[in-house]
Amino acid sequence: MSYNKVLIIIILMGGFAFNVSAQDITKGKKIYETRCLVCHQADGGGVPNMNAPLDGASNVVGTDIARLVRIIKKGYSERVALDGFYYSNAMTANPDLKDADIANLLSYIRTSWSNKASTITAAQVKAAGSKK
Template sequence: MKAARGLMMMGLLCFGLNGFSQTAKPITKSVMDNGKAVYLSRCLACHQVDGGGVPRLNAPLDGASAVIAADKAKLIRIVLKGYSDRVEIDGEYYSNNMAPHADLNNQQIADVLTYIRNSWSNKASAVTAAEVKALRAKLK
């Protein structure tokens, strides 16, 4: 009985340590600075300086559930492929097209999406260049 309890405790300890080792890394100032630079050159005109977008035309990025969602693949796909359908975000509809930005490298896309997901009122996990690279390969 003691052996079984010991094995169970070892299993819980290992599981717990494994869970702690997968915590998110802090987002660095350089990632935010690089992301902001991309945002200012590629996103600002449509999504505005405050991330508020333009009513009924360009979707807001600040406070949008789709921006801070756990599924980062949708955002990465939109940056890579663009978007031309009417979109509903948090009960509002937007109808402008978004051009693809596949010419940005994986790190630039990761940085700008991390910036967007952590600016204004947004707080979400970082996007990594590896995530962008993996999705870019799938979309080819």
């Protein structure tokens, strides 16, 4: 095969991989807009003292995926300090979301606004969900 053909194949494969993840993030954004935006806002900034920000939140871009999965599934009102601040509202549970939905949602919030963390797969959500 010529060098050019190899190059074209590599470019096509790269484009395919990009489209797959871009589509998942678009799906995650839709879920965010219907279920999360009302509290965490379009810019992920939250509402001071009331709803925690997701943009720039160390936990959101962190490595404890099991915690993030648990919060989304079961809701959250532990009232512990998050990056030094407390929030008074209670986050609602989302028990009906599938592993793939949660993966798309986490991929969206971890890569949006100023967040630049890794995307998350449904297999990672499944593995995390089986932990306590």
